[in-house]
Amino acid sequence: REQMILGPAHWMELAHYPIGKFYQDTGRVRDLxxxxxxxxxxxxxxxxxxxxxxxxxxRTGTRITKISPALEKSKKTFIVHSIEQSTGKTKKYSCNHLVFAVGPRSVIRKLDVKGIQHKYVSSAYTHPNDYPGERVVVIGGGRSADWAAQELHDSGRSVVYVMRQEASSHLNLISASQYLPYYQRWSEILSSEQERMGLLYSSKVTSFERDGLVNITTPEGSVVVQADHAIVEIGGDPDYGLLSSFGDLTFHKKRDNFRFQLNQMVVNQATFESVDIPHLYAAGYIAEGTGLSVIGFHAGCFLIAGDILSKSAEAQ
Ligand SMILES: Cc1cc2nc3c(=O)[nH]c(=O)nc-3n(C[C@H](O)[C@H](O)[C@H](O)COP(=O)(O)OP(=O)(O)OC[C@H]3O[C@@H](n4cnc5c(N)ncnc54)[C@H](O)[C@@H]3O)c2cc1C
Structure with missing residues (x-):
């Protein structure tokens, strides 16, 4: 269930413990x-x-609610406000350096259309077994929606896949990613005579009616689709609101036809330190100049660690 992984294992390994070594240590026979x-x-x-x-x-099960500057006399730089999710207990941490890596979907986007509250509409995809019935509408266009549409199709459902993006952007991604089996499968689906995958590009859902009727506008006009389920997978945005106490941030609009569709924090490219907030380092998806996959982000962590160590040594 919910495998949701689209790249080879070694794209996601972290230095110090290669994933091949982990497979060996745990008796797993796998191809990297x-x-x-x-x-x-x-x-x-x-x-x-x-x-x-x-x-x-x-600390797991803990949500950060705000990050603010520490008082000058405290000799710390940041106060991090948190809440323990199971108990509601709040706690503050202080620190001199902070790595900010909240990821690309810490605030999930909401589809603002009539009827979104109906039971047949889900705000995230889980697994085909959770969507009994024949006809599913998937709304989105990124990897999560692609995954949902493909997996539902391959489990025998009839899928109508509604995307805001133009056909060229989606098809470019598929053709440029043929080294991955998941995108090879997309090509097979598109080139076969399948009748269970309907792709609506440059299209938008305008309302969900009570009886499973989904209204959609397309470049060719309006269509109404009868569905047993509708799945909304329209991604999210980084939660930069957590840093609102620091004033305006400088962003790099990262948009490509592939994976990145977000505002990244502008950082010193040698250290990943924010150009707006000294001692705060952006990491992962939200940092300008980051790598493409987990192994690429990991490289940035060495630059961050190096800068923190050298700043700490200077301070002593
Ligand atoms: C369907 C799909 C498949 C993918 N497959 C691959 C793949 O095969 N290989 C690959 O390399 N990449 C893959 N990716 C991309 C990869 O998942 C992302 O690039 C990566 O997870 C981004 O890492 P990150 O650390 O920047 O953010 P995230 O992984 O999103 O991590 C951010 C973390 O911060 C936490 N967080 C956010 N806000 C708060 C808060 N206020 N308080 C506390 N915690 C908070 C979140 O809970 C989350 O755990 C895939 C992505 C998708 C959607």
Missing amino acids: NDLAHRDDLIDYYKAFTRKLKLENHI
């Missing part, structure tokens, strides 16, 4: 060029934290 399975990957990251003795430094 195959798509990693989510269950393997989660175990790998857990094993990684144990190997580097990081467990005591990680």
Whole structure:
């Protein structure tokens, strides 16, 4: 269930503990060029934290609600406000340096159309078994929606896939990514005489009616589709609101036909330190100049660690 991994295993490994070594240590017989399975990957990251003795430094089930500047006399730079999700208990942490890596979808986008509250409309895709029935409308256009549409199609459903983007942008991604089995499968679906995948480009859902009727505008005019389920997978945005106490931030509009559709924080390219907030480092998807996959983001972490170490040494 919910495998949702689209790249080979070694794209997602972290230095210090190669994923091949993890497979060997745990008796897993795997090809590094195959798509990693989510269950393997989660175990790998857990094993990684144990190997580097990081467990005591990680707080799970905790949401950060705000980051603010510390008082000058405290000799700290940041106050991080948190809430423990199971108990509602709040707690503040202080620190001198902060790595900000909230990812591309920390605020999930909402589709603002009539009827979104109907039971047959889901705000995220899970697994084909959760959508009994024959006809599914998928709304989106990024990897999560692509995944949902493909998996539902391959499990025998009739899918109408509604995308805001133009056909060229989606088809370019598919043809440029043929080295990945998941996109090869998309090509097969598109070139076969299948009748169960309807693609509506440059289109928008305008309302969900009570009886499963979904109204859609397309360049050719309006259409109405009868659905058992509608799945909205329209992504999200980084939660830059957490940094609102620091004033305006400088952003790099990162838009490509592939994976990036977000505003990234502008950072010093040698250190990943924010150009707006000294001692705050952007990491992962939200940093300008970041790599393309997990292994690419990981490279940025060495620059961040190096800069923090040298600043700490200077301060002593
Ligand atoms: C369907 C799909 C398949 C993909 N397949 C691959 C693949 O095969 N290989 C690959 O390399 N990449 C893949 N990617 C891309 C990869 O998942 C992302 O590039 C990567 O996860 C981004 O890492 P990140 O650390 O920037 O953000 P995230 O992985 O999104 O991590 C951000 C974290 O911050 C946490 N967070 C956010 N706000 C708060 C808050 N206020 N308080 C506390 N915690 C918070 C979130 O809960 C999350 O755990 C895929 C993406 C999708 C959608």
